[in-house]
Amino acid sequence: MTTVLVLAERDSSNGTVKKTTLELLTLARRLGEPQVVWFGDQGSEAASVLGEYGASAVHVVQGQDMADHPVVPIVDVLQALVTELDATAVLVPSSADGKEAAGRLAVRIGSGVITDAVDISESGVATQSVFGGSTVVHSTVTHGIGIYTVRPNSVAPEPAPTTCDVVDVDTTASEAAKTARVVERTVAGKGGRPELTEAAVVVSGGRGVGGAEGFEVIEKLADSLGAAVGASRAATDAGWYPHQYQVGQTGKTVSPQLYIANGISGAIQHRAGMQTSKVVVVVNKDAEAPLFELADFGVVGDLFEVVPQLTDEIDSRSN
């Protein structure tokens, strides 16, 4: 069986295995035997979870020297392991780090790269959802090994228990890695909610929210559902909600089980970031809002009436 390398993604707050890693392992098993690359501590703790999802080994890269540099150490380690293990494919998460590492690795080892796959078949055919989800494309890598970045929520993780060996990778930062150094990490997000691109439920607000204080009702609904909060570009441009929560063509692409859009008209700019959501609920005063076309369920009404009522109902049902 050939080896497929998977780059683990870790929770930024507690360092545990993220669900996206289990999604990658589920896809990787279709192509061969997955082995995981893990940066930082807690590698042996992670091994049991990774093994449960079919990883036969976890290669643990420790040391501040490696953690202090963005992207390039990932490329260095992946390149070395591709050679050492004769890997036939590499799967990484479609995060900024993941995509950049995939791109550099492709240049380095002379392989094609496919980004933002939402599915990968046994024969390595990737499915991509492009142009904001309006077109579905099937692609293959035709040169070198298959390098894929995979979007969160693309596949449901399926366990396939095996024994996962822990292998320490002894390495230091390369000259290429040393050209950039992380000197400080700043936590500036709104903590306590799931990460936007990975959340099963996203509640978002747009122009109709009317101001920063209006997002309170959006956040309350999100918290009642354990959801992430998103915002349209109109809302982030106006400074009502932080930029990193923007859903849309120039922001994040999300594909949750449930997307609840409040006061968002639904220009292509926004639809491009959310139209692959499984179930879409729309609340808008304007019955003509184009987003109603995507709605599985829509309410024409004032979000400041509808949303708090919905939140109360959810809270009372869960109590």
Added chain:
Amino acid sequence: MKIAVCVKQVPDTWAEKTLSAEDSTLDRAAADGVLNELDEYAVEEALQLAEAHGGEVTVVSMGPERAAETVRKALSMGADAGIHIVDDSLHGSDAIATSAVLAAALAGKGFDLIVFGSESTDARMSVIPAMVAERLGIAQLTFAQRVSVSGSDVTIERVTDYGFDTVKGSTPAVISVVEKINEPRYPSFKGIMAAKKKPVDTVTVADLGLEAATVGQAAAWSAVQDFAARPPKPAGTVVTDEGDGGSRIAAYLTEQKFI
């Protein structure tokens, strides 16, 4: 300081984008071509850095003939000169070839900073800046929401899921910017007039010392097998709020087993 800013002509952000039935490449004729929105922020950042530290800004673009409009747009915002890489052999190039072409056009010209937008609104891969840094063997300072330069030190704030990382490197460096970094200026009438007289070098693949056979669709290392429009979603239920809108959503979500 010598600054290059790499820009791409893309279909209008607000237009429906399609692939061409003939060769599965982006149908560029189907929509107006515009300067990729995120590249406007890159141009603005390059101009601000040149204004603050002195220096020249060169616009670099790879694209078909009509991408010359995009180079002019960046010049009308205030860039000093342009390089337009145009060659029929480039049609259908993948990111690997595109990064090789850009790297060849940028190498050896003494650029201290090479600025990109963090992604194009059509391909949305976000890999070209990293690939160019890899090829040129220089610092990659990407996804910047803030850039500061002091002598040869370059410090950026790299946007992350949890906030940002402060990342340091030195010139020469590749930078990519996210949209919250600045407010791109509109070209003034004077700027538009001046842009017509600014020098633009039109270069071919051969001029860059590359073989035509290494670029374009035939040389791409990934290929589209097939594509199809996503089937339209069946119409859902839309009701008007009569004081019970929230409850009706709750009932729907219960039915769908979300609550």
